[in-house]
Amino acid sequence: xxxxxxxxxxxxxxxxxxxxxxxxxxxxxxxxxxxxxxxxxxxxxxxxxxxxxxxxxxxxxxxxxxxxxxxxxxxxxxxxxxxxxxxxxxxxxxxxxxxxxxxxxxxxxxxxxxxxxxxxxxxxxxxxxxxxxxxxxxxxxxxxxxxxxxxxxxxxxxxxxxxxxxxxxxxxxxxxxxxxxxxxxxxxxxxxxxxxxxxxxxxxxxxxxxxxxxxxxxxxxxxxxxxxxxxxxxxxxxxxxxxxxxxxxxxxxxxxxxxxxxxxxxxxxxxxxxxxxxxxxxxxxxxxxxxxxxxxxxxxxxxxxxxxxxxxxxxxxxxxxxxxxxxxxxxxxxxxxxxxxxxxxxxxxxxxxxxxxxxxxxxxxxxxxxxxxxxxxxxxxxxxxxxxxxxxxxxxxxxxxxxxxxxxxxxxxxxxxxxxxxxxxxxxxxxxxxxxxxxxxxxxxxxxxxxxxxxxxxxxxxxxxxxxxxxxxxxxxxxxxxxxxxxxxxxxxxxxxxxxxxxxxxxxxxxxxxxxxxxxxxxxxxxxxxxxxxxxxxxxxxxxxxxxxxxxxxxxxxxxxxxxxxxxxxxxxxxxxxxxxxxxxxxxxxxxxxxxxxxxxxxxxxxxxxxxxxxxxxxxxxxx
Numbered sequence: 027x028x029x030x031x032x033x034x035x036x037x038x039x040x041x042x043x044x045x046x047x048x049x050x051x052x053x054x055x056x057x058x059x060x061x062x063x064x065x066x067x068x069x070x071x072x073x074x075x076x077x078x079x080x081x082x083x084x085x086x087x088x089x090x091x092x093x094x095x096x097x098x099x100x101x102x103x104x105x106x107x108x109x110x111x112x113x114x115x116x117x118x119x120x121x122x123x124x125x126x127x128x129x130x131x132x133x134x135x136x137x138x139x140x141x142x143x144x145x146x147x148x149x150x151x152x153x154x155x156x157x158x159x160x161x162x163x164x165x166x167x168x169x170x171x172x173x174x175x176x177x178x179x180x181x182x183x184x185x186x187x188x189x190x191x192x193x194x195x196x197x198x199x200x201x202x203x204x205x206x207x208x209x210x211x212x213x214x215x216x217x218x219x220x221x222x223x224x225x226x227x228x229x230x231x232x233x234x235x236x237x238x239x240x241x242x243x244x245x246x247x248x249x250x251x252x253x254x255x256x257x258x259x260x261x262x263x264x265x266x267x268x269x270x271x272x273x274x275x276x277x278x279x280x281x282x283x284x285x286x287x288x289x290x291x292x293x294x295x296x297x298x299x300x301x302x303x304x305x306x307x308x309x310x311x312x313x314x315x316x317x318x319x320x321x322x323x324x325x326x327x328x329x330x331x332x333x334x335x336x337x338x339x340x341x342x343x344x345x346x347x348x349x350x351x352x353x354x355x356x357x358x359x360x361x362x363x364x365x366x367x368x369x370x371x372x373x374x375x376x377x378x379x380x381x382x383x384x385x386x387x388x389x390x391x392x393x394x395x396x397x398x399x400x401x402x403x404x405x406x407x408x409x410x411x412x413x414x415x416x417x418x419x420x421x422x423x424x425x426x427x428x429x430x431x432x433x434x435x436x437x438x439x440x441x442x443x444x445x446x447x448x449x450x451x452x453x454x455x456x457x458x459x460x461x462x463x464x465x466x467x468x469x470x471x472x473x474x475x476x477x478x479x480x481x482x483x484x485x486x487x488x489x490x491x492x493x494x495x496x497x498x499x500x501x502x503x504x505x506x507x508x509x510x511x512x513x514x515x516x517x518x519x520x521x522x523x524x525x526x527x528x529x530x531x532x533x534x535x536x537x538x539x540x541x542x543x544x545x546x547x548x549x550x551x552x553x554x555x556x557x558x559x560x561x562x563x564x565x566x567x568x569x570x571x572x573x574x575x576x577x578x579x580x581x582x583x584x585x586x587x588x589x590x591x592x593x594x595x596x597x598x599x600x601x602x603x604x605x606x607x608x609x610x611x612x613x614x615x616x617x618x619x620x621x622x623x624x625x626x627x628x629x630x631x632x633x634x635x636x637x638x639x640x641x642x643x644x645x646x647x648x649x650x
Contacts, residue, residue: 062231062606063206067164068280068449069603070198071190072237072582081190082198085236085584087162089138091228091607093214099145138162138230140211142203144178148188155196162197164230164605166211169203172454179450187444190279197232199605200280200449210607229608237582243529243562245325247337248544250552252304252321255314266350267318268472271420272297273327273334273356274540276524277447281583282601284525286447288455290327291519292359295512296465297321298547303469303507305551315476318348321552323544325526326562327420328447329579333526334423336560351388352431353472354420358464359456360436370460371402372467375433375440377410377425385430391475392434399467406438416442434468453520458513466507518543523601527562528583 070082093099139160146165154160168174174182189198201207213226254265272293276286285291301321307313326333338346360370380386389405396403410422417423418440424431473479524540548555566579584603 062608064604064606065201065204065206066602067199067201067232067605068282068601069237069584070194070200071279071281074580076578078193080193081582082194082196084162084195084197085234085603086232087138087197088229088231088233089136089161090610091140091164091210091214091230092134092137093140093211093218094145095218096215099142132157132159134158134160136161138164138197140164140166140207140214140230142166142168143182143185143200144168146185148185151185151188155194160196162230163199165198165200166207167200167202167449171450171452182450183445183448186279186448186450190444199232199603200283201605206607210609227610229610231606231608232603233606234585234603237584240528240581240583241563244559245333245526245529245562246541246544247325247333247558247560248323248548248555249337249341249558250301250321250548250555252301252308252319253553254316254318255308255311262318263344263348265316265318265348267320267345267348268476269320269322269349269352269424270297270300270468270472271322271324271334271352271354271424273324273331273420274519274524274544275325275328275333275526276451277328277444277527278449278451278525279444280449280601281525281528282523282603283449284447284523284601285520286451286524287453287516287520288359288451289357289447290355291516291524292357292456292461293355294323295515295519296355296358296461296468297323298515298544298551299465299507299511300468300472301547302511302551304472307473313477317350317476319472320345320349321548323548324420326565328525329443329527329566330415331417331420331423332565333560334420335417336565337558338423338427340558346427346429349424349429350384352421352424352429353468354424354431354433355468356420356433356435357437358435358461360460360464369400369402370436370457371404372396372464373435373438374403374405375419375421375435376405376407376431377422378430379407388430388475389432392471395467395471395474399463399470401463401467434464436464456516458509458516461512461516462507462509465512469507515543525601527566527579527581528601529562 069085072081072083074080134154135158137160139154139162141154141163143165154163171179210228214228217227254262256262256265273290274294275290276284278284278286301319304319308315308319322337324331324333324337358372374389374392376389378385380389393403393405408418410425412426419433419435421431421433519540522539545557548557563580566581584601
């Protein structure tokens with residue numbers, strides 16, 4: 027065809043046609059959008075409580091992205107940080123925010139708004155979703171949480187609870203800040219503020235199917251023993267038992283980020299270390315104590331400690347009768363508190379005052395050990411209200427069974443659902459030195475009681491110090507509480523989310539994950555260990571999971587998405603959904619391209635007319 031045209035038309039016309047063909051070919055090759063950039067995202071939790079439908083009720087979307095202007099974002103950050111604006115967090119209506127949004131009503135419809143979590147307050151959130159009708163939200167989390175102040179973390183936690191306890195009919199996602207998101211936000215802000223007409227636009231997309239209601243999920247409690255030293259006249263089963271209890275569950279507004287390293291990864295890791303230390307002690311005849319030690323790890327306890335209740339209902343009644351004391355461990359990593367003072371405090375929460383000699387001896391062992399170790403310890407008494415369905419501390423489930431129990435925690439006050447866990451609870455929330463100190467304190471206090479040590483005895487785990495009690499000299503610097511064990515186990519717990527209400531990480535390769543880790547530890551460091559399994563749906567549907575009588579809880583689970591590995595490959599992981607970002611050329615780019623093509627076609631048309639002069643060109647243009 028080109029050769030035929032070249033023969034029929036003058037040389038300059040042939041050149042123009044060839045150039046036109048090249049231009050059209052180049053235009054066809056120009057992409058409408060760049061290839062998708064995929065990144066990990068985490069959807070806001072979706073669940074029902076009784077008849078209330080809460081959380082984010084949508085999963086999939088394919089929408090153009092936008093951002094707030096710099097002025098709006100800075101105003102949001104200032105409002106969130108301003109202590110004088112604290113009432114804004116509690117009030118359901120904010121007249122100032124609503125008034126400011128009237129002129130921009132529904133301007134975010136059919137758009138996904140990308141906004142930093144730091145720029146949001148509940149009032150700003152309501153404005154974006156209920157006044158300006160944003161169709162989806164992507165909340166950007168700071169990558170380096172160590173840089174956040176304690177007050178900023180507290181505001182984030184408040185906003186997280188607000189997000190999780192309201193109903194939102196749009197998809198709401200979280201993602202960690204990175205270079206790509208920063209570049210995308212810069213381009214979008216230039217477009218919003220009109221500083222660059224040529225800035226690229228973006229489409230964000232999640233193609234996962236909608237979440238389905240949880241069913242058929244089985245989770246596990248674990249327990250194992252260190253049996254007391256028996257004699258020819260006394261069977262170990264007839265000796266009293268001390269239980270050390272913790273839960274390994276976690277919860278957050280984004281199930282895929284529910285790693286809970288302080289709450290309650292720190293309690294679970296401390297229990298594992300205590301069991302390891304006493305396994306060494308009870309293996310030696312001279313340090314084999316006269317108490318049975320029972321170690322219990324429970325799941326699904328972020329929700330009213332229902333798993334502990336289930337364990338107590340199903341354990342042999344003879345075990346309950348032998349229990350002299352149960353010590354529960356809850357959030358003892360204490361990183362934030364350690365930064366605020368020289369010594370982070372501990373609180374021993376009890377439901378029964380020390381009236382009998384046995385209870386007095388147990389409480390005294392903890393108080394004297396704390397005094398000797400320089401740890402501020404306060405015993406706090408809270409009487410149980412049997413008529414209240416809410417269980418504030420894990421030990422209260424034991425107390426309801428008339429077992430003397432206490433919870434050791436760095437928290438002074440109990441926390442409710444979505445306060446007792448956070449998507450921001452990561453490595454930065456745990457101070458390894460504080461965790462090691464607290465684990466050592468637990469071993470010291472239990473040893474004082476088990477071995478009947480005098481309250482002025484030297485700490486039994488001080489390597490190199492002179493010990494007044496010879497049987498405990500076996501615990502030298504190499505046999506005591508191990509920082510390496512605490513660190514490695516905590517890291518393994520943090521490799522995946524542990525919101526056991528949604529089940530274990532089914533996508534983890536065989537032999538990996540939390541359940542195999544715990545099972546292996548109990549098999550190695552305890553005797554007669556057992557794994558108690560139960561169905562989550564049945565337990566929650568019974569109403570046992572209700573908070574303050576709110577009724578049964580029903581959770582929804584997203585289809586397992588892909589998590590991006592360091593080599594760029596993807597691997598399925600529960601709670602993680604891939605979000606695709608498409609970089610789209612702005613509308614003006616299409617206008618410019620169209621104008622260039624039309625101008626070139628006009629030039630070809632004029633060339634075909636073979637004008638002899640400028641006047642001929644003018645006549646051609648005006649149609650004469």
